[in-house]
Amino acid sequence: MTETQRDTFGESRTVDLGGPVHYVDFGGPEQAPTVVLVHGLGGSHLNWDLFAPLMRPHARVLALDLPGFGRSEPGDRRTTVHDNVKVLDRFLREVAGTPVVLVGNSMGGMISILQTAGSPETVNGLVLLDAAVPGPRRALDPLVAVTFAVYAVPVLGERFLRLRRRRTTPLRHVRDMLRLCGVDPDALPPSTIDRSISLIEQREDVAGMDRAFLSATRSLLRLLVDPRSYRRSMASIDVPVLLVQGDKDRLVPVAAARDIAERHPEWEYLELPGVGHVPQLQVPDRLATKVIAWLEATASARASA
Numbered sequence: 001m002t003e004t005q006r007d008t009f010g011e012s013r014t015v016d017l018g019g020p021v022h023y024v025d026f027g028g029p030e031q032a033p034t035v036v037l038v039h040g041l042g043g044s045h046l047n048w049d050l051f052a053p054l055m056r057p058h059a060r061v062l063a064l065d066l067p068g069f070g071r072s073e074p075g076d077r078r079t080t081v082h083d084n085v086k087v088l089d090r091f092l093r094e095v096a097g098t099p100v101v102l103v104g105n106s107m108g109g110m111i112s113i114l115q116t117a118g119s120p121e122t123v124n125g126l127v128l129l130d131a132a133v134p135g136p137r138r139a140l141d142p143l144v145a146v147t148f149a150v151y152a153v154p155v156l157g158e159r160f161l162r163l164r165r166r167r168t169t170p171l172r173h174v175r176d177m178l179r180l181c182g183v184d185p186d187a188l189p190p191s192t193i194d195r196s197i198s199l200i201e202q203r204e205d206v207a208g209m210d211r212a213f214l215s216a217t218r219s220l221l222r223l224l225v226d227p228r229s230y231r232r233s234m235a236s237i238d239v240p241v242l243l244v245q246g247d248k249d250r251l252v253p254v255a256a257a258r259d260i261a262e263r264h265p266e267w268e269y270l271e272l273p274g275v276g277h278v279p280q281l282q283v284p285d286r287l288a289t290k291v292i293a294w295l296e297a298t299a300s301a302r303a304s305a
Helices: 081-096 107-118 142-152 156-167 170-180 190-202 206-225 228-236 254-263 284-297 299-304
Strands: 002-007 010-016 020-027 034-038 060-064 100-105 123-129 241-246 268-272
Touching: 010 081, 020 081, 034 081, 034 107, 060 081, 081 107, 081 206, 100 107, 107 123, 107 206, 107 228, 123 284, 123 299, 142 156, 142 206, 156 206, 170 190, 206 228, 228 254, 241 254, 241 284, 254 268, 268 284, 284 299
Parallel strands: 034 060, 034 100, 100 123, 123 241, 241 268
Antiparallel strands: 002 010, 010 020, 020 060
């Protein structure tokens, strides 16, 4: 059963995939490729507000909220990275139709890689935006290192999130997260900030959202600490890949993306000077231009994938 509601940005829908999964259908030409947008840790469909409309003339565009994020209330579902891969797989088969082009940001990039490796028949192209990937040993950004160390510890992570929620207004939370991702909140349209605030205020199962966030975080960290299976998944991918990385990303250092690009010379690599963790919010026009050109250039390769 699917519930549909129209808004300025597209059709907002909720479908039952073992629990409610919210997504936005931005529309697009019927014969164009289907592009599915997969947000990162702590993100939602709102991360694509500036990028998706630019893609709409060239692709059918869908953006989902993974369970425990956005408007997909978690319920009693597990929300590890691998559990979210299973949800994405059902979404592709039952909602989007396959094969599709996956565009994944941060954790969404990791999930998209695992989906492509595990179910290659569902994906014919992959765009990775500052994807959560392993890299050479390096010094992490101090704030990022401390924050994720807290998230990783049971009980401590839960208490930290509760305390932050009590002491931080939704506006400050949104602005702080954007700054951590390298985005100047004042450079975004006011509607983007307002929609993010409203989403926080409308959440019903707040405690469940915290559990979902921490479960996803801890599973992501485990894959990065011991990346052997993750690297095997990347090595098995046989579809066109566009790897995009901002060189000012504090969450996924540019050294990690450069290392992955060297390991996979068949992947196209684009480095964005002065850009942080969410290029779809910071430089949506430039990113859309590149992705549209890549879609056109890889059309025949994707058709035979």
